[in-house]
Amino acid sequence: MNKNIRVIICIFVVIFTMMGLYFCNYLLFKKDDYISSAHNKRLSSYSEHVVRGSILSSDGEKLAETVVDEFGEEKRIYPYNNLFAHSVGHVEKGYTGIEALGNFYMVSSHESIFKKIADDVSGKKRTGDNIVTTLNVRLQQAAYDALGDYRGACVVLEPDTGRILAMVSKPDFNPNTIEQDWEAINSIQGNDCLLNKATRGVYAPGSTFKVMTTLEYLREHPDNYQSYLYNCTGENNIMQDYSVHCYGGLVHGVLDLEHSLAQSCNCSFSNIGISLNKERFSGLCSDFLFNKTIPGSYGCVKSQFVLSADDSDAVTAQTAIGQGKTTISPMHNALIAATIANGGVMMTPYVIDRVENYKGKTVVDFEPKMYDKLMSADEAACIKDMMKLVVSEGTGARLISESYQAAAKTGSAQFSSDVDDTHAWILAFAPADAPKIAISVIVERGGSGGETAAPIAKRILDVYFDETSD
Amino acid sequence: MGQLLIDSAKYIIMIAMVVFTFSAYHSVFTKKTDPDDSTAEKLQLVCVFVVQFIGNIAVALHTSDGRILSLYFLQFFFVLVYNAIFLKAYKSSSMVLVNIVSMLLTIGIIMLERINPELVFKHCIIIAVFVVISLIIPPAVKLLESSDVIAVLCAIVGILALTVILVFANYERGAKLSIPVGGISFQASEFVKITFVLMCAGLFKDKNKKGNIALGTLFMIVHIAILVLSRDLGMSLILGSAYLFMLFMAVDTFAILALGVIAVGIGSFFAYRFFAHVKTRVDVWLNPWQDITGDGYQIAQSLFAIGTGGWMGSGFYKGIPETIPIVTKDFIFAAIAEELGGITAFCLILIYLAFVIKVMLMAMGAASEYIKLVLVGFGCIFAVQVILNIGGVIKFIPSTGITLPFISYGGSSIASLLIMFGLIQGFGNLKRIK
Structure with a gap:
């Protein structure tokens, strides 16, 4: 016994023992x-x-700090005022941004025992x-200035790590005075200055979505996509009472696949769209995080993509050119640009680089995390080449620069029945052959992506490459 | 000065707990060369007094409640007398077990004073009454010395008690647990733990009597069936495992353990499929976030409490244990971890294990098969109860709604444990009398 x-x-x-461990x-x-x-x-x-x-910013600048006066009163100070309003956030009137994300770390203390x-x-x-965040003050300032008085948002990512280098949303507010301004802000109906449009903004992707349509076409025609040809007459009659028109009433003539993307030809892409396998297309978009939670802790709104087998050709055509029911956030679009730039590997975006104790000793370190490999290197390279063509021969000509080669895709997204009133989009990354930076910009009611959004992206790229060449 | 004492109480308690833990293991594992050498046990008693003093003073200082101070003196003399009685009257009893029980009761009382002072007096009265009862048990165990009749009697009493609960109790938290008797909610299954062990031991003591073993199995099935009908699955698991281990001792085949694992597996599967409250508990165990404001609330609060407290704890009154539902009963461990710290909580796990090991070692040295079976049965019940409780609180396993021995508030639980403890000491001593 x-x-x-x-x-x-x-x-x-x-x-x-197991329980104790x-x-x-x-x-x-x-x-x-x-x-x-x-x-x-x-x-x-x-x-x-x-x-x-x-x-702190990645270069050690204080973006928010608590000062204690002689009476022991604490006050949260934001030295850059409006510049980091949404990305850093505020603590008064509810925690937002990094103040919310990193709350736990900042109220924890790793003093010696x-x-x-x-x-x-x-x-x-x-x-x-x-x-210590991944945010860079110079890039943030550049993006902030470049957006100027426009309403909209801008996200800048590092493609191979997922670091968020800059994130701007306009209009903005001053976190130092939010307590006093609170009533005034909320008294104006439709005032969206508190909304971080970079992560919570919901927009039709417009022509930037053609990147996804192109990728699906590549997958369905891996051997003969190069022989695709389409003759654009400025109008593509899809159904009896529904036609697609090219932006600005342009007639593109005969186009292959890459020039269809470079010229952002709606007629050609609607033609491609109705030929695609809807189920597979939905699957691809789902892989690219449509209808899913965007990884990373920044609390992105879910993007939406709806296409079912019994949708009419008109709906399919609209969906293929980024209109219809599809919606996307600027952060998600930047993530797609970064994924193409990074050879098809999506990195989880992150903004907290590390946590340090009061002596500067690192107590928590966040490493870049791969989300998934969503494209083969060949597919990514193929799309990248087409996006280079967007800059060199197509709608992204405003991004041409002597000091770097950019790749891009523009978009002019309709959001109402008025075809001339559009949000201007651009996705860009540079240098095209070894991308260091990926950008998405949306300018609300900015008109054409190539005309309005591209110069904003260019100013950010200029600052970035000027900075790194220093 | 007062605040300083309240703030540093957690450190002092932590040190006392660490010393106590080491000393307890020392007592459990060293063979005494000199039977009169009780240095280790004296050290343990000092640790109990330190925890008792610091804890009570911290609570009294914070609440400025004079009654706490009076209660402290009562506790102090109680432990002193309790210890002295065992030391003098039951010379051969295991003092380390007495000290462990004193320590656990002390921590339970302090935490209850801290969380809900209104309950602590009732708690102390129940402890006092049943400690006195448990003190007269050791000499009486000789009367229980095994006979088949007593075993069958135990089975019948147990089955009747469970049936009464099944018929008359109302559901609380998904299970029928107790009926009110004179203002005190009487949880019969807590006492059935004792009759059940005595029943199994009585029927299993002679492994050649296959009929008895079959009868014991039959009784076990009836017990578990009634508990399942009452949806008290935690108790089914406790009784089931005690049966399993006692049977394993009796028939000496490892196949029994394998069969037991299979039976628990099948049982869990059906419980998950057919009992909604089991399914919710398993679901929130797998992912507490999915319903953080609803079903996952309790376990999430528990993990917040333990995590936020960290190794050092927040200190008395610096945490918010009252946000954890049922914190004084099932989730008291989380409150201890939050305010007194992870180190103290970890020591508790080790102290419980020391108790289990000591009881098992006593069983190995016991004079008869019957006593071995009784001691192992009680040890198993105690051990499984600790595993189910602490495991549930720290999300090691799904929560089962079982109390933490000697610490949780709950009259029936404390009462049955004290009786069980009296029996353990009584049976443990019998071998030396022979």
Whole structure:
């Protein structure tokens, strides 16, 4: 019998050990995933014992900091005022942006255990950890200035890592005075200055979506896509009472696939669209995160793509040129540009690079994370070549530069029945052969993507390449 | 100064718990060369007093409630007398077990004072009454010395008690658990744990009596069937595993353990399929986020509490354990981890294991097969209960709604555990009398 009791002891020792290890594992590695949740009411009690840490740009500039005056009153200061309004966010009137995303880190403190105990005992508040972001002040400023007084948004990503280098949404607000301005902001009907359009904006992708249509065509015709030819007459009569027209009433003449994309020919793409396998096309868009949660913690709105087997040719044609029911956020579109730039591999976008304690020692480090390989290198290269052609021969001519070669796709998205009133889009990345930066810009009611959005992207690229050549 | 003491209480308790844990394992695993050498046990008792003093003082300082102070003195003398009685009257009893029980009860009382002072007096009265009862049990166990009649009697009492609950109790949290008796909710299954072990031990003690083993199995099936009908699946699991391990000892075949694993697997599968409350608990175990404001709320709050407290804990009154539903009963472990720290909580896991090991070691040294079976049965019940409770609170396994032995608030649970403890000490001593 004693032999059996020994077995029973062993069984319980094993189970208790597993349970103990599970407990330790939770406290060592897993707990941050849980307690950083917005549902954790305990975080607010943290701030009673910790002076909130700062938010820093990738080059060490303070984007947000808490200053304590001689009476112990704390105030959150945003030295750049409106510049990082949406990306960094604010704490008054609810937490947004990085203030919300990184809340947990900034109210946590990695002081040494002795300093902690000393602070506890002396009743002093601990010093919170600082967040070092991936945001770059110069690029942010460039994007902010380039958008100027337009309404819209801009997202700048690093394709091979997913780092968010800049994120601007217009109109904006001043986070330093949001408390005072709150009433005024909310008294104006339709005031969207608090909305981060880069992540929460919902727009028709317009012609930028032709990148997806092209990719689907490549997949369905891997061997003979080069022999595609279409004669554009400026109008493509899809059904009895429905025709597609090219933007600005243009007539493109005979086009192959790459020139269809370069010229952004609606007639040709509607022609391609109705030939596609709808199920496969939906599958491709689903792989590219349409109707799905965008990875990364920035809280993007879901993009939408709807195409079912019994949709009419008119609906299919519209969908193929990025109109119809399809919607996308600027962040998602930037992610698609970055994926093409990165040889088909989508990286999860992220904005918190690392967390440091008050002495600058890294306590949490975020590594780039691959989301998935969505295209073969060949497919990515093929689309990239066509996007180069957009700049060199097509609608993206405003991006031509001596110091770098850009690849791009423009878009002029209709959002109402008025065909002339369009949102201007551009996706761009450069240098085309070894991309370092990918951009998406939307200008609300900006008209043509090539005319309005492209110069904005160019100013950002100019600043970037000027900076790196320094 | 007062605040300083409240804030540093967690550190002092943590140190006392670490020392206590090491000392407890030392006592469990070292063979005494000198039977009168009780240094380790004295150290443990000192740790209990330290925790008791610091915890009570912290609560009294914060609440400025004079009654807490009086309660502290009562606790102090109670532990002192309790210890002295075992030491003098039951010379050969295991003092490390007495100290562990004292420590667990102390932590339970302190946490209850902290979370819900209104309940603590009732809690203490129940403890006091049943400690006295448990003290007269050890000499009485000789009367229980095995006979088939007692075993069958235990089975009948157990089955009757469970049936009463099944018929008269109302559902609470998806299961029929208790009926009110004179203002106290009486959870019969807690006491059935004792009769069940005595029943199995009585019928399994002679492995050649196949008829008895079959009868025990039959009784076990009836018990579990009634519990399943009451939807009290946690208790089914506890009784089932006690049966399994005792049978494993009796018939000495590893196949029993394999069969048991299969039975638990099949049982869990059907429970998941056919009991909505089991399915929800498994679902929130797999993914607490899917319904964070609804079914996942409790486990999420528990994990927030443990995680936010960290290794060091937030300190008394710096956490918000009251946001965890049923925190004084099933989720008390999370409250301890939150305010007293992960190290203290981890020590608790180790202390529970020390208790289990000690009981099993006592079983190995016991004089008769019957006593071995009883001790192992109680040890298993205790161990499985700890695993189900702490495992559920830290999301190691789905939560089952089982109390944490000697710590959770809950009269029936504490009462049955104290009786069980009296029996353990009583049976443990019998071998030396022989």
